[in-house]
Amino acid sequence: MQLDLLLLFIFEQWLLVLALVTTLGMLFYYEASKSGPAVSCQQAINLVNSEGGVFLDVRDVGDFKKGHLVDARNIPFTKLASHIDELANLRDKPIIIVCKLGQTAGTAAKLLRGNGFTRAHKMSGGMTEWQAQKLPVISA
Numbered sequence: 001m002q003l004d005l006l007l008l009f010i011f012e013q014w015l016l017v018l019a020l021v022t023t024l025g026m027l028f029y030y031e032a033s034k035s036g037p038a039v040s041c042q043q044a045i046n047l048v049n050s051e052g053g054v055f056l057d058v059r060d061v062g063d064f065k066k067g068h069l070v071d072a073r074n075i076p077f078t079k080l081a082s083h084i085d086e087l088a089n090l091r092d093k094p095i096i097i098v099c100k101l102g103q104t105a106g107t108a109a110k111l112l113r114g115n116g117f118t119r120a121h122k123m124s125g126g127m128t129e130w131q132a133q134k135l136p137v138i139s140a
Contacts, residue, residue: 037121037122038102038106038121038122038123038124039096039121039122039123039124040123040124040125041123041125041129041130041133041135044096044121044123045135047094047096047121048094048096051093051094052093052094053093053094053095053096053119054071054072054073054090054093054094054095054096055069055071055072055073055096055098055123056072056073056074056075056087056095056096056097056098056108057069057072057073057074057075057098057099057127058074058075058076058077058080058097058098058099058104058105058108059074059076059077059098059099059100059104059127060076060078061074061076063100063127064140065139065140066139067127067131067137067138067139068098068127068137068138068139068140069098069127069130069135069136069137069138070136070138072098075087077099077104077107077108080108080111080112081111084111084112084115087112087117090117091116091117092119093119094119094121095112095117095119095120095121096121096122096123097109097112097120097121097122097123098123098126098127098130099122099126099127100126100127100128101125101126101127101128102122102123102124102125102126102128102129103126105122105123105126106122108120108122109121109122
């Protein structure tokens with residue numbers, strides 16, 4: 001019965017449903033584009049190995065110590081804006097930003113690109129995807 005009502009609503013209010021779907025699509029597109037390009041785990045590894053890129057982990061210190069990528073630098077997202085000067089020597093290198101799921105990394109990438117780091121990328125899926133692919137993680 002509930003499904004019948006939902007289908008009836010969609011049929012009778014097709015213009016409203018179309019507007020909702022369009023708006024949601026535009027929102028997802030906008031959010032994806034503002035955070036810049038995302039790279040997969042394998043693309044991130046390739047950038048680090050072939051172009052001297054670095055992994056920047058923006059998770060808090062506790063999560064970083066539980067497990068992080070080899071040679072990753074840790075600057076928690078909440079402190080990133082005030083620590084950008086520490087990354088000045090990396091301005092022309094690929095910076096792969098890692099967080100837990102890839103969402104905070106997008107905002108961090110936007111912040112870095114706004115400060116002249118044109119090669120800042122978020123790693124899609126973050127540490128969750130990295131660990132799901134059974135890639136190496138160290139703890140400190």
